[in-house]
Amino acid sequence: MASQSSRRNPVLIGLAVLVLAAVVWFAIGPLKRMVAPRSAAPPAPAVSVTSAQVKREDVPIGLAGVGTVQAMATVTVKPRVDGQLDRVGFVEGQDVKAGQLLAQIDPRTFQAQLQQAMAQKSRDEAQLANARLDLQRYEGLIKENATTQQTLDTQRAQVAQLAAAVKTDEALVNVARVQLDYTTITAPLSGRVGARLVDPGNIVHAADANGLVVIRQVDPIDVVFTLPDGEFQRINRAIQASGTPLAVEASERASGQLLGQGKLILLNNTIDTTSGTIQLKGRFPNPSHTLWPGQYVNARLVLGARDQALTIPAAAVQRGQTGTYVYVVQADHTVASRPIEVAEIQDAKAVVAKGLAANERVVVDGQYKLKPGTRVNETTATTTVADAGAAHASAPAAGAPAPRAGNARP
Incomplete structure (x- = not known):
């Protein structure tokens, strides 16, 4: 019995060791897998964006409003005498010069009236000459007591009467001559004619x-626009400080393209209490006729300039719950969200008061795909604000639309 027991003990001990090793193996395996380092995840791909450089430049300060283009002067050419319209001397839609022939009315009736008035004047002048000779005779005869004083006085009265008749005839001749001149209709000013309203023969x-x-008159031409009455003091101070007429710019409403630059000629003498606005008028040279009567434009009154201000494309400015911010491209090609203070936005350009430094780069297009720390690839980088704005305008679907220009105070 003792020998059999001694033979079974090593077998049992071996089995126990195997069981214990198996338990340890199955227990330690998952633990090793848990503490084993995981393989590194592949980096996220870079996001393609458009960026622009923060630029330092002189920026004009202005107020923007909607304006209407008006002709500097408008004249409806009308006949001043009655008659048949013989011919017209203009082509519809052409430019005419002051004094140019526009129309001719049949002059024959008025020529006859002038000749009649001139004949009447000649007859009265002849009678006046004869009466003066008789007066000279009577003045000689009265000295010799060969005639009476009454006869002399009567002759003097007749001379005065005939002299007045001659003056009346002169007036009638002038009237007839003016009436005849009215049959020739000329342009009272230089400008563009519209459609012909009456045909020859009528x-x-x-x-x-x-x-x-x-x-x-379309060159020069005027733009009438309004601004809020709350800006009156700023405008008035700028006018007093300038000493010269303030500059006014007109641009196309849809594209923002500059159409002309002129001068302020009118700050109206009253504020419209119904609309809370004040009316202004700018006058523009218009040799290329880029401005046209009745056209709606964006008008901007330039009050001064910001010297060496920091500017970025307006499309780079984002708005969040905490205010305005931009995505700044850092040296490692990642972006950071940075709050900024915008002083003014105009003409697709934002003037930055705080938050940026010159030569930094900001994201203009593609912000909706970004978050702080995102790696970016600047595919169409621009070096100037103007270039950045042009790139954004040429590809509006690539990012968020640019904010509209406003009237933010500097």
Whole structure:
């Protein structure tokens, strides 16, 4: 029995060791897998964005409003005498010069009236000459007591009467000559003519309401616009400080393209209490006719300039719950969200008061794909604000739309 027991003990001990080793193996295996270092995840791909450099430049300070283009002067050309319209001397839609022939009315009736008035004047002048000779005779005879004083006085009265008649005839001749001149209708000013309102062959009258044609002076041309009445003091101070007329810019409403630069000629003498606005008028040279009567434009009154201000494209400015911010491209090609203070936004350009430094780069397009720390790839980087704005305008679907220009105070 003792020998059998001694033979079974090593077997049992061996089995126990195997069981214990198996238990340890299965217990330590998962633990090793838990503490074993995981393989590194592949880095996220870089996001393609458009960026622009923060630029330092002189920026004009201005106020923007919506304006209407008006002709500097508008004249409805009407006949001043009645008669048949013989011919017109203009082509519809052409430019005319002051004094240019526009129309001719049949002059024959007025020529006859002038000749009649001149004949009447000649007859009265002859009678006046004869009466003066008789007066000289009577003055000689009275000295010799060969005539009476009454006869002399009567002759003097007749001379005065005939002299007055001659003056009346002169006036009638002048009236007839003016009436004849009215048959030739000339342009009272230089400008662009519109559609012809009466065709040759028609009888025209001085009382006609429509006239023959309308002339509008389009070079120079005016833009009338309004600004909030709360800006009156700023405008008034700028006018007093400048000493010269303030500059006014007109741009196309849809594209923002600059159409002309002019001068302020009117700050109206009253504020419209119904709309809370004040009316202003700018005058623009318009040789290329980029401004046209009746056109709606964006008008901007330039009050001064910011010297060496920091500017970025307006499309780079983002708005969040805490205010405005931009994505700044860092040296390691990642982006950081940075709060900024915007002084003014105009003409797709933002003036930054705080938060940025010159030559830093900000994201103009593609912000919706970014968060702080995102790696970026600047595919169409620009070096100037103008270039950045142009790139953004040419590809509006690539990112968020640019904020509209406002009237933020500097």
